[in-house]
Amino acid sequence: MNGIDISVIIPVKNGQRYLKSVLEAVFSQEINAKFEVIIVDSGSTDKTLNIIMQYQLTHYRIRETEFNHGLTRNFAISKSQGKYIILMNSDAIPYNNRWMERLVSNLECDQRAAGVYSRQVPHKESHPLTQVRVNRFFTSSKTRRESQIDKIDDYEKLSPREKHRFCNFDNVSSCIRRDVWDKIPFPKTDFAEDLEWSESVLRAGHKIIYEPDSIVYHSHDFSIFDWYKKNRVNFNKLASLFGLNNINNIYRLLAFFFIYTFRDIYFLYKDKRSFTAILSNIHLIPLYSFSGALGQYIGAKEAFHFK
Numbered sequence: 001m002n003g004i005d006i007s008v009i010i011p012v013k014n015g016q017r018y019l020k021s022v023l024e025a026v027f028s029q030e031i032n033a034k035f036e037v038i039i040v041d042s043g044s045t046d047k048t049l050n051i052i053m054q055y056q057l058t059h060y061r062i063r064e065t066e067f068n069h070g071l072t073r074n075f076a077i078s079k080s081q082g083k084y085i086i087l088m089n090s091d092a093i094p095y096n097n098r099w100m101e102r103l104v105s106n107l108e109c110d111q112r113a114a115g116v117y118s119r120q121v122p123h124k125e126s127h128p129l130t131q132v133r134v135n136r137f138f139t140s141s142k143t144r145r146e147s148q149i150d151k152i153d154d155y156e157k158l159s160p161r162e163k164h165r166f167c168n169f170d171n172v173s174s175c176i177r178r179d180v181w182d183k184i185p186f187p188k189t190d191f192a193e194d195l196e197w198s199e200s201v202l203r204a205g206h207k208i209i210y211e212p213d214s215i216v217y218h219s220h221d222f223s224i225f226d227w228y229k230k231n232r233v234n235f236n237k238l239a240s241l242f243g244l245n246n247i248n249n250i251y252r253l254l255a256f257f258f259i260y261t262f263r264d265i266y267f268l269y270k271d272k273r274s275f276t277a278i279l280s281n282i283h284l285i286p287l288y289s290f291s292g293a294l295g296q297y298i299g300a301k302e303a304f305h306f307k
Contacts, residue, residue: 006035006104006175007082011072013064015090016047023055025094031101035086040076042067048090070186070193073171077185083178087171087194088216094173095121095215102214103175112148114180114206115198118173122219129281129288132267134219138168138210145210149202160244167242169198169208173216180206192237199241224284224291231295232302239303247297256296260289 008026012019026037037057041048043064052059060079062072077085084104094100099118106116119141122134134140147166149155158166171194184200186193198208222230238244247253264285268278 003034004036004081005033006031006084006086006100007077007080008035008037008086008088008100009073009076009080010037010039010088010090011042011067011076012039012044012048012090013042013067014044014046014048016044016051018091018093019048019051020054021093022088022090023051023057025097025099027055028097029094029100030097031104033104035100036081038076038080039090040072042072068188069191070189070196073193074185077178077181084175085178085181086173086175088173089171089218091220092118092120092173092216092218093123095217099173099214099216102211103173106209106211107175107177110207110209112205112207113177113209114184114201115169115174115176116209116211116214117170117175117194118214118216119210119212120170120172120216120218123217126219127221127281128268128271129264129284130219130221132264132271135271136267138165139170139172141210142212144212146207147202147209148207149205152203155202160238160242161246163242164238164244167195167199167202167208168210169194172218173214191233192241195237195241224287227288228291228295231292232299233295234299235296236299236303239300245300245304247293248300253293253297256293257286257290260293261286264289 010022037055039052039057039059041052041059041061073087084107086100086103103116103118107113117139120134120137120139122131174194180201184197184204187196189196202208235244247256265282268281
């Protein structure tokens with residue numbers, strides 16, 4: 001393997017905002033292993049390439065139209081040498097210099113583990129509503145989790161939401177075992193290649209681990225329309241994979257609109273935001289709540305319609 005223990009894979013397009021901070025943190029890791037960094041750029045038009053040239057790494061360029069969440073990662077992995085493959089987004093900044101070690105150690109200690117993924121915390125400068133949302137995701141928990149299917153019948157009896165949580169995996173920051181990827185590469189898909197891969201390796205008898213001591217800063221300040229699109233795509237995939245369909249009629253759409261609205265107000269208050277911050281965002285909360293609920297409703301409806 002030419003002495004390379006770990007390969008860090010970073011797909012990027014127009015990533016100048018965070019990429020330098022990401023690479024500085026990656027190259028500052030404290031780990032007793034040799035690692036390489038491979039970047040695949042899909043048509044950046046900003047200063048991304050200038051940033052890349054400042055570091056000792058390997059990079060490839062593909063056309064924007066060639067990018068695919070699963071196949072592009074497969075391409076990069078095929079060019080890598082490491083026994084362990086770390087996959088990360090170009091805006092996921094390692095929280096400290098033990099981020100990498102915390103990921104890899106899980107695979108070194110447990111041969112049954114196919115993949116491990118990190119905890120995510122919002123960027124410090126992110127919008128208060130963004131911070132509230134990120135801190136509710138599966139990837140915000142401080143509790144370590146392991147998933148492994150002992151009996152397939154028991155797995156099949158889980159509810160759609162339980163299956164989603166059981167199979168959760170996130171390539172925003174993850175580490176996978178190369179020999180497992182050799183047999184089960186990422187699928188060709190425009191979204192959630194990590195979730196599809198996780199279910200496949202779990203069904204094959206492997207284990208997935210969530211490691212909250214490996215942390216990255218990662219969040220997006222979505223516009224109201226982009227929050228709708230994010231939920232639409234996400235719940236289309238969740239409905240397709242697991243049959244998840246929380247909002248399946250207009251009445252539930254309205255119910256979840258109110259639930260999400262009051263929940264965000266409560267979490268803003270609980271998160272000890274200032275009274276001024278709450279007042280300045282109060283008008284946005286129902287707009288984001290409705291756009292998110294509508295995206296979930298439309299996405300799942302489309303998935304079931306085209307099955």
